Amino acid sequence: MSDNRKKEVIIIGGGLAGLACGVQLATRGVDFEILEATDRVGGRVRTDVVDGFQLDHGFQVFLTAYPAAQQLLDYDRLQLQTFEPGALVRYGDQFSALLDPRRRPGSLFASALSPVGSLADKLRLARLMRDVCRGELEEIWEHVAQPTCYRLQGLNFSDRFIDQFFRPLLGGIFLDRDLQTSSRIMEFVLRMLAQGEAAIPAQGMQAIPQQLADRIPADRIHPQATVLEIDGTTVRMTDGSQRSADQIVIATESSAAARLLKIDDAIAWQQVSCLYFAADEPPLKTKQLILSGDTSGPINNVCEVSTVAADYAPAGKSLISVSVLQTDVPAMELRSPVLNQLRGWFGEQVDGWSLLRTYHIPFALPYQSIDRMQPVCKPVQRGGMPIVCGDHCETSSIQGALHSGIRAADAVFGRLGDTPRQPLRD
Numbered sequence: 001m002s003d004n005r006k007k008e009v010i011i012i013g014g015g016l017a018g019l020a021c022g023v024q025l026a027t028r029g030v031d032f033e034i035l036e037a038t039d040r041v042g043g044r045v046r047t048d049v050v051d052g053f054q055l056d057h058g059f060q061v062f063l064t065a066y067p068a069a070q071q072l073l074d075y076d077r078l079q080l081q082t083f084e085p086g087a088l089v090r091y092g093d094q095f096s097a098l099l100d101p102r103r104r105p106g107s108l109f110a111s112a113l114s115p116v117g118s119l120a121d122k123l124r125l126a127r128l129m130r131d132v133c134r135g136e137l138e139e140i141w142e143h144v145a146q147p148t149c150y151r152l153q154g155l156n157f158s159d160r161f162i163d164q165f166f167r168p169l170l171g172g173i174f175l176d177r178d179l180q181t182s183s184r185i186m187e188f189v190l191r192m193l194a195q196g197e198a199a200i201p202a203q204g205m206q207a208i209p210q211q212l213a214d215r216i217p218a219d220r221i222h223p224q225a226t227v228l229e230i231d232g233t234t235v236r237m238t239d240g241s242q243r244s245a246d247q248i249v250i251a252t253e254s255s256a257a258a259r260l261l262k263i264d265d266a267i268a269w270q271q272v273s274c275l276y277f278a279a280d281e282p283p284l285k286t287k288q289l290i291l292s293g294d295t296s297g298p299i300n301n302v303c304e305v306s307t308v309a310a311d312y313a314p315a316g317k318s319l320i321s322v323s324v325l326q327t328d329v330p331a332m333e334l335r336s337p338v339l340n341q342l343r344g345w346f347g348e349q350v351d352g353w354s355l356l357r358t359y360h361i362p363f364a365l366p367y368q369s370i371d372r373m374q375p376v377c378k379p380v381q382r383g384g385m386p387i388v389c390g391d392h393c394e395t396s397s398i399q400g401a402l403h404s405g406i407r408a409a410d411a412v413f414g415r416l417g418d419t420p421r422q423p424l425r426d
Contacts, residue, residue: 007031009412010235010245012227012260015043016398017389018251019212020072020405025412026216034216035225035235035243040206041213043253044364045398047204050356051278052314054204058274058361059172059303059321062208063189065196067137068402073211079202081309084287089116090345091164091293095284098122098165102129102194116293117161124157132191140187141376148174151183164293172291172301174396175270175365177325182373188395198289202311208398230260230386247387247415249408254366254392261385267392268367273324273331273360275338277353282307282318283346297341298324298334320353331360365396380404381411 009025011018014036025032040046046057061083064075085100098116117125132140146154148170152162162179171177173189201207213221226238230250235243250257258265282304284290290302303321306313313319322338329337335355343350366372378393389408394400 007033007243007245008416009033009247009249010035010243011249011251012230012235013037013043013251013253013256013390014041014209014213014221014223015251015253015390016045016209016212016401017043017391017393017405017408018249019209019216020068020402021249021251021389021408021412022216022220022405023072023212024406024409026220028409028413030412030416032220032245033243034221035227035237036221036223037226039223041221041223042206042209043401044361045205045209047206048357050276053276053278053317053319053356054312055276055319055357055359056200056205058272058359058364059301059305059323060200060205061198062200062205062398063192063196064199065192065194066397066399066402068399068406069208071406072402073208077211078207080197080199081202082287083198083289083308085198086288087165087169088284088286088288088290089164089168089293090290091116095290095345097288102126116164118158120156121158121161124155128155129190129194132187133194137188137191140184140191143184143187145182145184145370145373147180147370148183148186149179151186152179165291168291168293168300169289171325172289172323174368175272175325176367177300181368182370182376184373184376185368185395189397192399200305200309200312202309204312227260247412249387249389249412251389251405251408253363253390255363257388257390257392261388267372268369269363270365270367270396271326271360271362272364273327273334273358275322275324275334275358276356277320277322278313278356279318279320279349279353280316281349282320283349292341297344298327298329298337299341300325302342302345319356331358334358366392368396377404377407380408381415387411387415 008030009032011034014034022034048055086098089096096114096116167177174181228236228238254267287308292299301323305321306319380389381387387408389404391400393404
């Protein structure tokens with residue numbers, strides 16, 4: 001970082017929020033730089049290449065209905081590969097498909113006959129999906145909040161349907177199988193699922209932050225630049241250097257933001273472990289998410305990733321992801337119990353699978369409790385403090401990170417005024 005000129009804005013953190021803020025600033029010609037502590041942008045949205053397989057850091061899905069993503073991203077360039085709507089539920093000794101007749105009208109009869117839940121449960125689900133799409137998205141943030149499990153019970157879903165379908169589906173999204181997450185977040189997620197597709201980019205989830213980074217002049221992003229502390233409008237680095245700017249935006253995860261702000265703002269985190277297996281062929285050849293409808297083993301959900309997106313695996317190979325939520329088994333000891341459960345599902349073919357990598361992510365998502373989601377969208381600026389953005393400021397999602405970055409950029413514009421500028425160029 002040889003350029004020591006005072007910048008208009010320093011963004012600390014090159015995750016989705018920091019990049020979204022940077023894209024907006026670049027569009028308006030603001031002089032800024034992004035300081036990223038790691039070797040690449042993206043924050044928790046990362047992809048590794050291992051033996052020709054693309055491994056996202058934990059199983060992640062992109063919902064195309066996210067409004068902020070629609071504003072910032074070019075979906076065609078991402079080459080999004082979509083999941084089949086609905087889910088495949090493993091309960092007892094069989095797989096049962098829960099289809100989405102709204103998207104696939106021809107599946108209406110088969111969906112009604114599915115043993116996952118009663119017909120009344122399916123009608124209630126259709127009604128709920130209709131109701132969450134009414135009005136503007138922001139109206140959901142004003143709905144009465146309660147734990148998701150209580151909300152579902154209040155809607156008269158059967159305990160069996162909650163356990164077999166909602167706990168693994170929403171639990172896998174919230175990383176909270178107990179479904180204590182705010183019901184506002186449940187309504188938001190169901191709205192996004194109803195209004196768009198669940199997808200993954202052909203080149204891995206890291207294609208999302210990389211596309212944002214490509215819209216920012218390369219010399220504005222500084223990797224392996226770790227901030228030690230902030231003093232007014234001066235940023236002190238761990239290498240002893242310092243930078244200064246008219247405005248500072250903190251776009252880190254919540255604990256790092258609290259440290260830089262010198263405040264006590266501890267946020268609980270949800271954890272997840274993800275095991276990736278290489279196989280000669282997928283066991284079911286399904287593009288549906290496979291949910292564990294019981295608690296007979298550690299697995300919450302399974303995905304035949306390369307069936308959805310072929311480029312995730314080398315030719316002639318398949319990639320299988322397995323997600324495990326909180327468990328008493330240490331992450332490095334999950335291989336055996338996971339394989340035992342998979343063997344019960346898919347038979348002896350599992351013995352030929354090889355474990356590519358296990359990711360244990362203790363800080364995967366900020367916990368979206370009722371208290372923390374009051375309000376859902378937190379202010380990005382307070383008095384004379386630095387502007388703050390990140391998914392801890394909104395929903396714990398790609399939408400939350402991107403939208404908070406947009407709001408942070410708007411706050412920067414408000415502080416800097418309307419001085420005419422030219423957009424920055426490479």
